[in-house]
Amino acid sequence: xxxxxxxxxxxxxxxxxxxxxxxxxxxxxxxxxxxxxxxxxxxxxxxxxxxxxxxxxxxxxxxxxxxxxxxxxxxxxxxxxxxxxxxxxxxxxxx
Amino acid sequence: xxxxxxxxxxxxxxxxxxxxxxxxxxxxxxxxxxxxxxxxxxxxxxxxxxxxxxxxxxxxxxxxxxxxxxxxxxxxxxxxxxxxxxxxxxxxxxxxxxxxxxxxxxxxxxxxxxxxxxxxxxxxxxxxxxxxxxxxxxxxxxxxxxxxxxxxxxxxxxxxxxxxxxxxxxxxxxxxxxxxxxx
Amino acid sequence: xxxxxxxxxxxxxxxxxxxxxxxxxxxxxxxxxxxxxxxxxxxxxxxxxxxxxxxxxxxxxxxxxxxxxxxxxxxxxxxxxxxxxxxxxxxxxxxxxxxxxxxxxxxxxxxxxxxxxxxxxxxxxxxxxxxxxxxxxxxxxxxxxxxxxxxxxxxxxxxxxxxxxxxxxxxxxxxxxxxxxxxxxxxxxxxxxxxxxxxxxxxxxxxxxxxxxxxxxxxxxxxxxxxxxxxxxxxxxxxxxxxxxxxxxxxxxxxxxxxxxxxxxxxxxxxxxxxxxxxxxxxxxxxxxxxxxxxxxxxxxxxxxxxxxxxxxxxxxxxxxxxxxxxxxxxxxxxxxxxxxxxxxxxxxxxxxxxxxxxxxxxxxxxxxxxxxxxxxxxx
Numbered sequence: 049x050x051x052x053x054x055x056x057x058x059x060x061x062x063x064x065x066x067x068x069x070x071x072x073x074x075x076x077x078x079x080x081x082x083x084x085x086x087x088x089x090x091x092x093x094x095x096x097x098x099x100x101x102x103x104x105x106x107x108x109x110x111x112x113x114x115x116x117x118x119x120x121x122x123x124x125x126x127x128x129x130x131x132x133x134x135x136x137x138x139x140x141x142x143x
Numbered sequence: 144x145x146x147x148x149x150x151x152x153x154x155x156x157x158x159x160x161x162x163x164x165x166x167x168x169x170x171x172x173x174x175x176x177x178x179x180x181x182x183x184x185x186x187x188x189x190x191x192x193x194x195x196x197x198x199x200x201x202x203x204x205x206x207x208x209x210x211x212x213x214x215x216x217x218x219x220x221x222x223x224x225x226x227x228x229x230x231x232x233x234x235x236x237x238x239x240x241x242x243x244x245x246x247x248x249x250x251x252x253x254x255x256x257x258x259x260x261x262x263x264x265x266x267x268x269x270x271x272x273x274x275x276x277x278x279x280x281x282x283x284x285x286x287x288x289x290x291x292x293x294x295x296x297x298x299x300x301x302x303x304x305x306x307x308x309x310x311x312x313x314x315x316x317x318x319x320x321x322x323x324x325x326x
Numbered sequence: 327x328x329x330x331x332x333x334x335x336x337x338x339x340x341x342x343x344x345x346x347x348x349x350x351x352x353x354x355x356x357x358x359x360x361x362x363x364x365x366x367x368x369x370x371x372x373x374x375x376x377x378x379x380x381x382x383x384x385x386x387x388x389x390x391x392x393x394x395x396x397x398x399x400x401x402x403x404x405x406x407x408x409x410x411x412x413x414x415x416x417x418x419x420x421x422x423x424x425x426x427x428x429x430x431x432x433x434x435x436x437x438x439x440x441x442x443x444x445x446x447x448x449x450x451x452x453x454x455x456x457x458x459x460x461x462x463x464x465x466x467x468x469x470x471x472x473x474x475x476x477x478x479x480x481x482x483x484x485x486x487x488x489x490x491x492x493x494x495x496x497x498x499x500x501x502x503x504x505x506x507x508x509x510x511x512x513x514x515x516x517x518x519x520x521x522x523x524x525x526x527x528x529x530x531x532x533x534x535x536x537x538x539x540x541x542x543x544x545x546x547x548x549x550x551x552x553x554x555x556x557x558x559x560x561x562x563x564x565x566x567x568x569x570x571x572x573x574x575x576x577x578x579x580x581x582x583x584x585x586x587x588x589x590x591x592x593x594x595x596x597x598x599x600x601x602x603x604x605x606x607x608x609x610x611x612x613x614x615x616x617x618x619x620x621x622x623x624x625x626x627x628x629x630x631x632x633x634x635x636x637x638x639x640x641x642x643x644x645x646x647x648x649x650x651x652x653x654x655x656x657x658x659x660x661x662x663x664x665x666x667x668x669x670x671x672x673x674x675x676x677x678x679x680x681x682x683x684x685x686x687x688x689x690x691x692x693x694x695x696x697x698x699x700x701x702x703x704x705x706x
Binding site for chain 1: 422423424425522523529530531532533534535537540541544545548
């Protein structure tokens with residue numbers, strides 16, 4: 049992830065990244081063109097979106113509601129496609 | 144002792160390769176350096192097989208095939224019709240043939256000496272099966288004096304460490320062939 | 327130390343056993359199979375505490391080798407010919423991840439036409455994939471070098487994988503005398519494997535990430551520098567081994583034979599060197615000033631040592647048991663490049679492909695070629 053990163057590259061043996069979870073620093077939400085919007089009133093809490101999200105960008109809050117983490121959501125739309133009650137809509141990202 | 148080279152002819156399944164290895168181990172027990180290897184062919188039962196042993200007092204560095212053996216052991220005389228067993232044998236060499244016929248009946252293109260000995264009869268009598276590969280080393284020890292019978296026995300014990308009965312039978316057969324030359 | 331008569335493949339297995347690898351992924355291929363068969367037997371008998379993984383291809387064997395080593399244990403595998411070719415995709419991944427895996431290659435020709443017999447085309451073709459390659463001449467050297475190779479590869483200034491190259495059949499299937507070291511001796515020489523880095527759920531790390539164009543070259547340069555560093559480590563480990571076990575192979579990189587006042591010399595790798603010793607001895611008896619250079623380490627290549635060893639020569643003949651089709655013998659290319667600034671005449675013979683025997687006659691002809699003003703070529 050070093051191309052745009054101005055952070056100094058650590059030249060470890062075998063290019064090992066010692067610090068776990070370093071991808072958190074790269075907020076890939078900026079790549080998004082379409083934004084999933086979850087309508088909590090329609091949501092049945094089945095967790096399908098949470099299971100399908102390839103980025104792990106859907107989380108469950110303390111109330112049991114599923115929320116989308118826009119810092120990392122790339123807007124792929126899989127969640128909207130999979131939602132059995134069509135509670136997720138893809139909207140054009142306003143930038 | 145200068146380097147001595149032995150070529151063993153048999154058919155796939157007759158144990159020529161094992162014989163070459165046991166011969167090498169016997170030479171080792173006599174305090175010699177040794178090397179044994181097969182002809183690196185594709186192994187098939189019944190096909191002609193060659194195996195080689197080198198014996199010397201000094202470490203053996205040479206890795207080429209054996210082209211001019213000092214000794215040849217022919218485990219199966221039916222190979223004579225298809226294989227030139229006298230190929231490259233030194234004039235001073237000896238060709239040992241498993242046969243009940245006299246040596247004079249074998250017309251081979253060589254100046255080497257031919258010795259025949261009925262290994263199959265000895266094997267049938269003692270082992271009950273025509274397994275002559277290991278027993279032939281008794282004949283080899285007697286005819287060439289390059290290895291001792293005692294070391295052949297030790298080598299057989301090592302080869303058949305987990306088959307004591309087989310070892311004993313092979314030792315007996317080897318001894319019988321040895322005594323046919325050195326009573 | 328017990329001396330035995332042993333098939334080189336089995337001897338290799340005995341050497342490996344003494345190094346106590348914990349995981350052995352294997353896929354059988356002639357003429358390597360005897361090595362892993364013997365190891366399987368040792369595991370079954372309880373003589374070796376290791377996990378043998380029966381995989382579905384060499385590609386998987388090599389992948390499992392990487393995975394096991396990454397998990398923090400010493401590993402071993404063996405292959406030959408097209409088996410090594412099928413591992414090819416994983417070879418640079420292992421070296422790039424700096425995993426000190428050790429693998430035996432019982433050298434065999436690459437098909438087609440189909441050949442199960444010896445030449446050096448398998449391992450020499452894999453020469454540029456970041457593996458240390460040590461080539462051996464005898465059963466004893468195979469055992470001794472295996473033990474050395476683990477120590478070399480695992481040295482924290484090296485951390486590279488290593489191939490132990492032994493001639494298929496021509497060595498792997500030969501029975502000869504060899505001393506098998508005692509376990510305590512090997513334990514004193516080769517410490518228990520301590521991974522420099524490993525996959526550990528308690529301390530997560532990322533192995534094998536992407537390197538963008540702004541960092542890839544630096545990582546490759548580090549690998550190259552580790553290879554160059556390995557030149558020193560191979561020598562040191564060899565010297566230490568020689569001191570402890572009483573057996574030496576030149577300086578570990580090159581072994582020189584009757585080179586003192588030699589005017590012409592032969593150079594090669596593997597078992598052909600043994601036959602060449604006999605040829606050199608005979609020519610010496612005839613009054614010819616000839617010698618022999620055995621290359622043990624093809625990678626890293628001991629350029630400085632070679633320059634030193636050849637400085638008084640008039641001619642050097644390089645025997646390649648492989649041909650870089652469309653050019654020349656790859657060892658010859660390496661040697662000529664190393665000796666570019668010297669005045670020595672150098673020529674090249676291609677020999678022993680696909681199991682063709684390399685005879686005394688061949689080597690005599692080759693060794694006298696430069697003196698007799700003959701060009702190199704093919705020893706058919």
